[in-house]
Amino acid sequence: MATHSALEFVTPLTLGALAEAPVHTELMSLTQEREMGHIRLAREADLVVVAPITAHTLARLANGLADDLLTAMLLARRGPTLLAPAMNAGMWENPATQRNVAQVVADGYLLAGPTSGALACGESGVGRMAEPLDILEAARRALSDKPLAGRRILITAGPTREAVDPVRYVSNHSSGRMGFAIAQAALRLGAEAELVHGPVSLPPVLGAQMTAVTCAEKMQAACLALWPRCDAAVMTAAVADFRPESAPTSKIKKQxxxxxxxxxxTRNPDILAAVCAARRPGQVVMGFAAETDDLLANAQAKLARKGCDLLAANDVSDTRIGFGSERNRITLLAPGAEPQAWPEMDKETLAEKLLLALAQRWDAA
Incomplete structure (x- = not known):
């Protein structure tokens, strides 16, 4: 479906060819409206995505207008609808627009974005349409079951960097992909996500509360501050075990x-153990163990030493499933239970399975 304004940018022929489907444009179409086309379109779709949606169309939705095919269809619709606003920063920040946004959200519409960045007018600010992949993820969330609704999950991800001097640091090869996938999955399953991450090269997780840190001490401080209001923690971060005892303020020169x-x-704080120690009844903690040998023995020892409820162990010596890869294979351990060796899968699928395993701990409590 395309509005008249959209057709100023792209033709129905082009849209139809790309979509491999007819393009609906007219409310008073002689062919479509004999079948009450706007009603049929409203009822057939599992989800409607309006991308982009302008300030003008937001205002029409907020006031219940139905003066073209899009707004008539949306007014007749009873299922979920996702809106991806795009406009100049000044228009987005205008009180009238904010009132309209508040109204459509109160009416049950879902929002994806806008984000901050370069705008079509040449300015920069909040008003940029969310990236297509983020809109797709928001659509998946809208259509997913919500077994974690009402839960808040703390997730750590990525490496830490421990300063040697202002130029150099001690770190590891963690990419943060597993933790970011878990944050995405948590939001998709209805939870709120608190994502505390080290230095990574990944796009932000739309909808997550992001806390960026550098070193282990700052990661621990952030986690312990957030932990009291969370229901579970999934600790995927590869935290450096040690840090330089001192870090001069000037670059160390070779002589x-x-x-x-x-x-x-010197030893870094043990964040997983600290979170486990601060756990209150009803909170669940899942740790991760990245091992290169004796996977099961090392993981079982870590599970007992840290005191977590679940521990996911993976073999990072296998480059197909190690740091930076898009796939993983884990063995899930729990106190008093037989280890579960899961098959290799993509990290997105694995993230959902891990969270559902975590949810079973609540169900069993």
Missing amino acids: PGQERMTLEL
Whole structure:
């Protein structure tokens, strides 16, 4: 379906060819309206996505107008509808627009964006349409069951960086993909997501509360501040076990003839153990163990040492499922239960399965 304004940018022929479907444009179509086309379109779709939606169309929706095919269809619709606003930053921030947004949300419409960035007018600010993949993810959330509705989940992701000096640091190869996939899955399953992450090169998770940190001490502080209002924690971050004992404020220079340098390291805080120790009744903690050998023995020892409810162990020596890969294979452990060896799968699918396993702990409580 395309509005008259949309057809100023792209023709119905082009849209139809790309969609491999007819393009509906007219409310008073002689062919469609003999069958009450706007009613049929409203009822047939599992989900309607309006992308982009302008300030003008938002205003019409907020006031219940039905003066073209799109607004008539939306007024007749009873199922979920996702709106992806796009406009100039000043228009988005205008009190009238904000009143209209509040009204459509109160009426049950779902929003994806807008985000901040470069705008078509040449300015920069909030008003940019959400990226297509983010709109797709919002659509998936709208159509998903919500077994985690009402829950808030704390998730850690990525590596930590421990400063050697202002230029260098100690870190690891974690990409953060697993933790970001879990945050996406948590939102899709109806939960709120608190995502505390180290330095990563991944786009933000739309809808998650993002907290960016650098080192282990800051990650622990952020986690312990958020933990009291969460129902569960999924600790995927690869936290450095040690950090340099001191980090000078100036770059360390190599000296003439120097062949070696000794770096004194000190123990970092154990974030998973700290979260487990601060757990209250009803809270569930899932840890992760990235191992290179003796996977099961090392994971079982970690489960007992940390005191978590569940532990997902994976073999990072396998490059197909190690750091930075899009797939993973884990063995899930729980106190007093037989380890469950899961098959290899993409991290998106794995994230949902892990959260559903976590939800079973609540159901059993």
